[in-house]
Amino acid sequence: QHAYIAALSRAQEAERGRLARELHDEVVQQLIALGHSVDRVQRLLERGESARAVERLHEMRASITGLVSELRTVIGDLRPPALAELGLLPAVELLLQRNAEGGPEVSLIVQGEERRLAPQSELALFRIIQEAWSNIRRHAAANHVDVTFAYTPVALVVSISDDGQGFVAPDLGAAPDGHWGLRGMRERAELTGGTLTVTSKPGQGTRLVVTIPYPGVDGRDPVCGMSV
Numbered sequence: 001q002h003a004y005i006a007a008l009s010r011a012q013e014a015e016r017g018r019l020a021r022e023l024h025d026e027v028v029q030q031l032i033a034l035g036h037s038v039d040r041v042q043r044l045l046e047r048g049e050s051a052r053a054v055e056r057l058h059e060m061r062a063s064i065t066g067l068v069s070e071l072r073t074v075i076g077d078l079r080p081p082a083l084a085e086l087g088l089l090p091a092v093e094l095l096l097q098r099n100a101e102g103g104p105e106v107s108l109i110v111q112g113e114e115r116r117l118a119p120q121s122e123l124a125l126f127r128i129i130q131e132a133w134s135n136i137r138r139h140a141a142a143n144h145v146d147v148t149f150a151y152t153p154v155a156l157v158v159s160i161s162d163d164g165q166g167f168v169a170p171d172l173g174a175a176p177d178g179h180w181g182l183r184g185m186r187e188r189a190e191l192t193g194g195t196l197t198v199t200s201k202p203g204q205g206t207r208l209v210v211t212i213p214y215p216g217v218d219g220r221d222p223v224c225g226m227s228v
Contacts, residue, residue, distance in 0.1 A: 022074060030067045034060060073098070080126060088122040089114055089149060092129055096147065104142040104162065112151030118215040121192040125158065125212055128185045128196070132160050132208050135181060140164030140206065155194070155214060161207045169200040185210075 037060045044053040075081075082091040089110065096106050117125065129147070136142055142164030150157040182198060185208075189196040193213050200206035 019074065026070055027067065027074075030063060030070075034063060034067075037063070083122060083126055084119075087114075087116060088126060091126055092147070092149075095126075095130060096133065103137040104140075104145050104164075106145040106147060109146060109148040110151075111148065114149075115151055115156075115214065117156060117212055118192070121194070121212050121215070124188040124192045125156070125194075125210060128188055128210055129158065129160065131181055131185055136160075136162050136164065136206075140166075142205070155211050157209065157211045159207060159209045161205065163205045166200045166202050166204045166206050168202065169198050169206075 037056060041053050041056045041060070044050075044056065080091050080095070082094050093108060096108060116122070133145075136145055140162050142162035145160065145162045148157075148159045148161075150159070186196045189210050189212065195211045197209045198206065
């Protein structure tokens with residue numbers, strides 16, 4: 001438990017450091033550049049060079065548009081707005097599309113009739129998929145990835161399979177020996193009442209399967225019948 005907590009703390013600090021660097025190197029620097037551009041436009045107007053000032057303003061507008069896009073990406077990574085507004089499946093589609101450049105080819109397969117999970121379950125599952133997709137892009141050296149959403153009568157089963165280099169899959173229920181990212185994903189799944197399994201072998205790719213139960217049957221608790 002101590003080792004897990006220590007690894008979790010390191011991961012949190014690393015993520016905070018990444019966000020700080022991203023905000024400083026991208027957002028803050030662009031804001032400084034925009035401040036300098038405002039000064040230049042002011043000097044141009046003072047000299048009566050309105051045509052050049054208008055041209056500079058158009059450039060500033062394009063920079064602001066790019067800055068807003070970068071901020072939306074950062075905010076989306078922290079709390080994906082599409083998840084609450086559109087649902088899990090569209091949010092995952094946007095995630096895969098946004099980060100597809102330079103990565104493996106990915107296919108999103110949907111089986112059964114789409115239905116919503118509990119909000120905390122959808123967020124947990126989104127984070128699991130986000131982590132798995134990041135790991136594949138960074139470590140797997142895969143050419144193709146299949147992400148399958150299977151809406152069964154009692155649960156949503158999501159499988160993520162790649163044809164990458166694979167690894168020796170750990171026993172996530174055994175004594176800690178690293179693989180904290182996988183352990184974190186399993187913890188997220190179990191906190192929603194679900195399960196997570198990983199199968200992989202060197203040179204044979206990796207398959208991750210997450211099963212998350214629906215919140216009751218037809219929107220009602222199966223025991224007391226209350227709406228959930």
